Each structure stands twice: as structure tokens, then as C-alpha cells.
Amino acid sequence: xxxxxxxxxxxxxQSLPIIRSxxxxxxxxxxxxxxxxxxxxxxxxxxxxWAADEFRSVNGQIEWILSQKLKEAKRxxxxxxxxxxx
Numbered sequence: 001x002x003x004x005x006x007x008x009x010x011x012x013x014q015s016l017p018i019i020r021s022x023x024x025x026x027x028x029x030x031x032x033x034x035x036x037x038x039x040x041x042x043x044x045x046x047x048x049x050w051a052a053d054e055f056r057s058v059n060g061q062i063e064w065i066l067s068q069k070l071k072e073a074k075r076x077x078x079x080x081x082x083x084x085x086x
Contacts, residue, residue, distance in 0.1 A: 037062075 039047075044058070051061035070076045 047061055048058050051058045054061065056064065067076070071078045
């Protein structure tokens with residue numbers, strides 16, 4: 001493929017269009033919204049321990065808890081239910 005050589009490394013010989021397409025793929029594949037969360041220190045410590053017990057990050061644990069509660073409240077669809085059943 002013709003194009004400019006990657007300026008980061010002249011040995012890789014990758015063209016810039018390939019690098020740009022990979023960058024676009026990464027941006028498109030991350031639809032999560034980020035925001036700041038202020039939380040009590042004791043609550044954070046409890047979340048941190050719970051997350052470690054289940055081999056998750058604190059962020060992953062918070063996402064999981066919120067997802068479970070939203071499903072229980074029927075605010076989002078439960079993707080784990082078999083399709084076609086109420």
C-alpha cells in the first residue's frame with residue numbers, strides 16, 4: 001500500500017491510512033459515557049473490597065451493580081432472558 005511512512009517508527013513501514021483506520025475503530029468501539037463520581041470514603045472501600053472479591057475493577061463493579069438494579073427496576077431490558085419470552 002502506498003502512503004507516508006509512520007513518523008513514530010521508520011522501521012514499521014506502515015502507512016498512515018492504516019493507522020488512521022485503526023484509531024477510528026477504537027473510538028467507535030467505546031460507546032461508554034465517562035463522568036466524575038463523588039463518593040463517601042467508606043462506601044468506596046466497601047466497593048473496592050467487593051470488586052476485588054469478584055475479580056473486577058471498582059469501575060466494573062459499579063457498572064455491574066447499576067446494571068443489576070436497573071434490570072430489577074425494569075428500567076433497562078435484561079439481555080440474559082431468553083428471547084421471545086416475557
